[in-house]
Amino acid sequence: MSTDFPELNPPARILLGPGPSNVHPRVYRAMMAPVIGYLDPQFLQLLDDTQSPLRAVFRTENDLTIPISGTGTLGMEAAVYNVVEPGDTVVVCVNGFFGTRIADMAGRCGAKVVSVKAEWGSVIEPEPVEAALRANPGTKVVCIVHAETSTGILQPLEEIARIAHEHGALLLVDAVTSLTGCELRADEWGLDVVYSATQKCLSAPPGMAPVTFSPQAADVINARRVPCASFYVDVTMLRAYYGEARRYHHTPPMTMLYALREALRIAVEEGLEPRILRHRRHAEALWAGAEAIGLTLHVARPEHRAPPITTVRVPDGIDEMIVRQGLLAEHNIEIGAGFGELQGKVWRIGLMGYASTAQNVLALLHALETQLSRQGFRLDKGAGVAAASRLLNTA
Amino acid sequence: MSTDFPELNPPARILLGPGPSNVHPRVYRAMMAPVIGYLDPQFLQLLDDTQSPLRAVFRTENDLTIPISGTGTLGMEAAVYNVVEPGDTVVVCVNGFFGTRIADMAGRCGAKVVSVKAEWGSVIEPEPVEAALRANPGTKVVCIVHAETSTGILQPLEEIARIAHEHGALLLVDAVTSLTGCELRADEWGLDVVYSATQKCLSAPPGMAPVTFSPQAADVINARRVPCASFYVDVTMLRAYYGEARRYHHTPPMTMLYALREALRIAVEEGLEPRILRHRRHAEALWAGAEAIGLTLHVARPEHRAPPITTVRVPDGIDEMIVRQGLLAEHNIEIGAGFGELQGKVWRIGLMGYASTAQNVLALLHALETQLSRQGFRLDKGAGVAAASRLLNTA
Numbered sequence: 008m009s010t011d012f013p014e015l016n017p018p019a020r021i022l023l024g025p026g027p028s029n030v031h032p033r034v035y036r037a038m039m040a041p042v043i044g045y046l047d048p049q050f051l052q053l054l055d056d057t058q059s060p061l062r063a064v065f066r067t068e069n070d071l072t073i074p075i076s077g078t079g080t081l082g083m084e085a086a087v088y089n090v091v092e093p094g095d096t097v098v099v100c101v102n103g104f105f106g107t108r109i110a111d112m113a114g115r116c117g118a119k120v121v122s123v124k125a126e127w128g129s130v131i132e133p134e135p136v137e138a139a140l141r142a143n144p145g146t147k148v149v150c151i152v153h154a155e156t157s158t159g160i161l162q163p164l165e166e167i168a169r170i171a172h173e174h175g176a177l178l179l180v181d182a183v184t185s186l187t188g189c190e191l192r193a194d195e196w197g198l199d200v201v202y203s204a205t206q207k208c209l210s211a212p213p214g215m216a217p218v219t220f221s222p223q224a225a226d227v228i229n230a231r232r233v234p235c236a237s238f239y240v241d242v243t244m245l246r247a248y249y250g251e252a253r254r255y256h257h258t259p260p261m262t263m264l265y266a267l268r269e270a271l272r273i274a275v276e277e278g279l280e281p282r283i284l285r286h287r288r289h290a291e292a293l294w295a296g297a298e299a300i301g302l303t304l305h306v307a308r309p310e311h312r313a314p315p316i317t318t319v320r321v322p323d324g325i326d327e328m329i330v331r332q333g334l335l336a337e338h339n340i341e342i343g344a345g346f347g348e349l350q351g352k353v354w355r356i357g358l359m360g361y362a363s364t365a366q367n368v369l370a371l372l373h374a375l376e377t378q379l380s381r382q383g384f385r386l387d388k389g390a391g392v393a394a395a396s397r398l399l400n401t402a
Numbered sequence: 403m404s405t406d407f408p409e410l411n412p413p414a415r416i417l418l419g420p421g422p423s424n425v426h427p428r429v430y431r432a433m434m435a436p437v438i439g440y441l442d443p444q445f446l447q448l449l450d451d452t453q454s455p456l457r458a459v460f461r462t463e464n465d466l467t468i469p470i471s472g473t474g475t476l477g478m479e480a481a482v483y484n485v486v487e488p489g490d491t492v493v494v495c496v497n498g499f500f501g502t503r504i505a506d507m508a509g510r511c512g513a514k515v516v517s518v519k520a521e522w523g524s525v526i527e528p529e530p531v532e533a534a535l536r537a538n539p540g541t542k543v544v545c546i547v548h549a550e551t552s553t554g555i556l557q558p559l560e561e562i563a564r565i566a567h568e569h570g571a572l573l574l575v576d577a578v579t580s581l582t583g584c585e586l587r588a589d590e591w592g593l594d595v596v597y598s599a600t601q602k603c604l605s606a607p608p609g610m611a612p613v614t615f616s617p618q619a620a621d622v623i624n625a626r627r628v629p630c631a632s633f634y635v636d637v638t639m640l641r642a643y644y645g646e647a648r649r650y651h652h653t654p655p656m657t658m659l660y661a662l663r664e665a666l667r668i669a670v671e672e673g674l675e676p677r678i679l680r681h682r683r684h685a686e687a688l689w690a691g692a693e694a695i696g697l698t699l700h701v702a703r704p705e706h707r708a709p710p711i712t713t714v715r716v717p718d719g720i721d722e723m724i725v726r727q728g729l730l731a732e733h734n735i736e737i738g739a740g741f742g743e744l745q746g747k748v749w750r751i752g753l754m755g756y757a758s759t760a761q762n763v764l765a766l767l768h769a770l771e772t773q774l775s776r777q778g779f780r781l782d783k784g785a786g787v788a789a790a791s792r793l794l795n796t797a
Binding site: 012015016017018019020022024026027029030035037038039040041042043044045047049050053056059060076077078079080081083084108111112115204206212213214234235236237238239255256257258259260261262263265266268269272275335341346 | 407410411412413414415417419421422424425430432433434435436437438439440442444445448451454455471472473474475476478479503506507510599601607608609629630631632633634650651652653654655656657658660661663664667670730736738741
């Protein structure tokens with residue numbers, strides 16, 4: 008048995024892909040805390056402790072703000088399934104992979120799905136959303152992705168929230184890649200349902216999906232005609248455990264809650280604004296460096312780029328997979344491939360949470376230069392790291 | 403901030419409740435392995451590594467044997483939602499809390515649910531199951547719980563599997579509390595869908611739910627008319643990631659997979675048969691000790707008791723909550739309360755995985771004697787530990 012099932016020994020990578028990102032050392036340490044029972048007074052205290060920083064990172068006062076016991080896709084399921092029921096009309100903004108996924112889920116809930124489409128790499132404009140709402144009176148929810156991990160787009164939300172509310176609809180937002188890495192103001196911007204995940208800018212392992220529901224979203228949930236299609240993420244039951252009743256619903260993953268708690272503690276200690284600025288500063292250095300190498304960023308306008316996830320076009324004549332394999336094998340760096348409409352066309356470079364550092368920007372640019380040169384790509388060696396370094400020094 | 407959000411410091415309890423059980427030290431260590439990407443060749447190797455021991459503990463050759471990315475209740479949802487679709491007839495055996503929950507889930511999938519009921523503390527007999535199948539021709543699935551954590555019942559399965567198959571139905575089994583703690587033979591007994599969890603007899607933290615589908619169950623899934631009501635646990639997509647295609651579906655919780663892998667490795671090293679015997683030996687010592695104290699076991703017939711979870715009746719005149727609070731505060735031992743129909747009537751004592759030890763049996767009996775005496779319960783001090791000790795010495 009020992010030969011085919013040896014001790015686990017995965018390498019310590021530099022994770023600059025679309026997630027998971029590198030886990031903060033303090034989060035690893037927190038996960039060593041002993042597992043205790045889900046009704047242990049000390050565990051219930053931990054649940055209460057986590058509420059306030061969870062609301063802080065979403066910038067919300069929403070009472071119904073809880074971590075869902077799964078990874079980001081289950082957060083999406085919790086968000087969609089709790090507010091959507093059979094026969095509802097749902098407008099889904101689709102300009103990347105995760106918008107497509109929201110539409111799939113809304114369909115499984117029995118909704119009539121109206122898609123508002125844009126190119127993979129463009130933002131969703133307010134006008135077609137308004138047109139879709141005018142054409143579909145009684146629409147219950149508008150769904151949109153804040154930072155599209157598949158395209159690198161950072162989506163403006165305030166105007167679309169205003170339009171959704173004017174038409175009596177909720178706004179549901181995917182903040183998986185943006186939470187604590189981009190400006191996100193749930194209450195001020197009027198976001199009704201927002202979900203995220205632990206393995207992106209929070210720098211904990213994947214395993215929990217924080218989600219928050221506005222009072223308006225809670226009203227919609229309270230007025231459901233049929234129960235939530237999923238039992239596991241039904242917040243009408245979850246709130247009886249996370250709230251005062253402490254009624255058993257399912258055993259939560261204690262170790263992942265320990266990780267989330269420590270990740271939130273680190274984020275609150277750093278401060279949300281400095282943390283968001285850090286993500287932007289390092290992303291801007293990456294963008295400058297990539298352009299100095301001679302690469303093109305897929306999202307043309309800087310204000311539409313999500314700092315935690317940058318899409319870089321694969322130059323003509325370059326085998327994108329060999330570049331990624333070289334980065335992993337020789338530099339121990341993971342970056343992501345494009346997929347869906349962008350398969351083979353872009354690389355996806357994450358600078359998230361603990362991994363958003365000047366050192367990682369320089370290490371990646373250096374490694375990229377090495378790998379691209381080897382495939383005959385003409386570049387001025389050192390130009391990328393120099394451009395990045397100049398920006399980082401002025402910060 | 404530091405005062406209301408201090409460093410996490412939960413106590414190291416002796417966990418003898420219905421789960422989570424104590425995590426094996428080697429599993430804690432495995433969770434310190436660095437998180438890496440979900441398409442990293444080393445991570446994919448880990449997924450492959452885990453397949454063989456996962457099949458071994460279920461005693462199955464089923465190709466479709468994967469860990470679901472959530473806790474036990476999500477395993478239940480994965481099992482039920484993948485084989486049940488709107489309009490199906492489902493027979494659910496209900497003799498405890500988790501049978502009730504399966505019925506709830508099947509209802510959310512749009513099934514016609516036929517309940518076969520028995521007392522909370524009795525097994526389900528084959529005859530009423532057969533009667534239900536005769537009365538409902540075309541029934542698609544029979545659902546049943548192997549070790550009912552709410553009652554302590556160990557359910558015989560072979561005869562009911564035979565009957566289900568005779569009527570063209572699948573047998574779906576909840577093995578959350580029985581996996582590696584009780585004899586369980588998926589293939590030999592004809593179990594079509596079996597799910598479990600990591601935090602019981604596997605002694606990893608909660609966070610993954612192993613599930614296995616027989617070829618017959620896979621055929622049912624392949625023949626679905628509508629997609630699985632849940633996206634997150636849709637095995638038609640999950641198998642494209644866990645299988646050779648390696649198509650992204652969701653980011654799995656790496657750390658929990660590391661934990662599961664190490665827990666499986668420990669179980670395989672111990673050997674399934676010795677491990678199951680260990681659970682039985684320590685449970686029998688607990689039963690003898692509890693009876694020597696003067697307590698009554700809720701499940702009368704020993705062959706119907708699930709060794710990992712024992713229900714003990716609360717004697718007249720004893721405040722069950724004060725006993726539990728005393729165990730926790732003075733002895734650092736957690737046991738569980740009764741709930742549902744057994745609320746206030748029983749305690750639930752778990753001896754699961756790493757926590758199924760002679761030391762824990764003696765520690766609990768000693769502590770129980772102390773707490774019961776304090777409430778005026780008349781007992782012969784030391785009789786419980788003596789009875790248990792005698793049995794343990796002959797082992």
